[in-house]
Amino acid sequence: MIVLVASMQNPGGLAEQLQRLKEGLHFMLPEIGIVVTIILLVVYDLLFEKNKSVGLAAILFSALSFLLVFQVLSFLPEANALPLFEGLVTHSAGANLFKIGFLLSLLVALLMAVTSRKDSLHYFDSSEVLVCLLGVLLGAFLLVMSSNLLMIYVAVELVSICSYLLTGLGKGKKKSEAAIKYLLYGAAASAVMLYGMSWLYGLTGSIDLNSDSFKIGLDYAAVVPLNIAVFMVLCGLLFKLGAFPLHVWAPDVYRATPLPTVAVFSVVPKLAALLVLLRLVAATSATHFDWQTWLGILSIGGMVVGNFSALWQDNAKRMLAYSSIAHAAFLLAGVSIMNRTGLEATVFYALAYLLMNLAAFYLIQMVENKVGSTSYEQLKGMGKKIPYVSVLLLIVMVALTGLPPTVGFNAKLYLFSAVYDEFGRSESTILLWVLLVGLLNTVVSLFYYIKIPYLLFFKEGEGNVAPGAYTIRALIPGTLLVLSVLLLFFRSDWFVDLLNSINFVL
Secondary structure (H helix, E strand, O other), rough: OHHHHHHOOOHHHHHHHHHHHHHHHHHHHHHHHHHHHHHHHHHHHHHHOOOOOHHHHHEEEHHHHHHHHHHHHHOOOOOOOOOEOOOOOEEEHHHHOOOOHHHHHHHHHHHHHHHHOOOOHHHHOOOOOHHHHHHHEEEEEHHEOOHHHHHHHHHHHHHHHHHHHHOOOOOHHHHHHHHHHHHHHHHHHHHHHHHHHHHHHHHHHOOEEOOOOHHHHHHHOHHHHHHHHHHHHHHHHHHHHHOOOOOOHHHHHHOOOOOOHHHHHHHHHHHHHHHHHHHHHHHHHHOOHHHHHHHHHHHHHHHHHHHHOOOOOEEHHHHHHHHHHHHHHHHHHHHOOOOOHHHHHHHHHHHHHHHHHHHHHHHHHHHHHOOOOOOOHHHHHHHHHHHHHHHHHHHHHHHHHHHHHHHHHHHHHHHHHHHHHHHHHHHHHHHHHHHHHHHHHHHHHHHHHHHHHHHHHHHHOOOOOOOOOOHHHHHHHHHHHHHHHHHHOHHHHHHHHHHOOOOOOO
């Protein structure tokens, strides 16, 4: 109706808008490819009643591989941000870089699903799970491009609903309980976020974060209502980040969900929400909302809760759940710096975390394929029986701790250096606390990360190992992920030079 009225008032207006929409579709080819893949999976599932696993896997693997190659070849670091569809989404180099990471995550998860002895049928017996995984990917793609409050909410809901389904699909009381808990917390967080967005619209008269009217509206908005509105929107993003204090769903969901799906949960929604948070901070940084103090407090709380809770776990998946809460806190610490150096350090940390976490979940599943469980009791003594995988897992645990010679060390070094430099410039007390608590919690994390290699190599166990050696096909992805973690320690300048040329906010 709005388009028709505008076209009546301005002859040729409808044609111009249709032309802009047509031009915008060119930049949405990856998203269109995901939708086409979803349709192909559903149609294939309907046409064939038996022996569908090979076809479903082939369709998804081919589509993800093609999209990854297309995204890499079309990636231009120096490209300027381009608003599309009347400002609903923004095509930018930063969003494209994150999309490459998301596609890599889905490919690794697909390989995990194919090689899983425990859950392979769960993924390829029908198209339901695969369609939901692609729904998460599509939502994440839209989320990293969103510069409009309405589009942000739609994308968050797409990711959330697919995540609830992925958690609940399958049999088991634990899965049902985890899915219900995830749904209830997610619904509450989404409602609060939407209410905050409505306040922002009421205060500014705009839902476009990049528009002049939104920025002017912020200047004239009352301080208290504006602060409340921004904080409510922040709550929804904290939920998707799995950050303190909206993290309570994570341990149960990680424990009840198959490892390939957990690998996706641990990086894709988290990094997508991070980029939206960076946009929100940039759009509202000139207001009276004290981002640095609030993010610093949330970061300190997340570090303490995540790391100290991980110390008492007896299951690798629950440990990695609390680990993800701690890493989300480190990401918030980077965002709290609120300058270009902090932005680059945060994105570097996020991409390093993506590689390390994917490697961790892939290798944990390889161990699970042999012992049938991720409980610590079953890991005892496995280092002698599966030495190669155990050594790779040792390297990944060292990387997650933040020790050399791994990219985890560089990531924490850059992040802590950025926090220290900003503290020296601004003398902000909260940044000093973030730095001190971050260093302390890095030491704490060493105890629970190294506990897994300790159990593998230095404890005797009576667990049975599944017969047969690992295939080369199963070992290659884990080896490549670990090599990338090691290589980027020595050549972090590749990443840094790339980040220097990208605008991640607009």
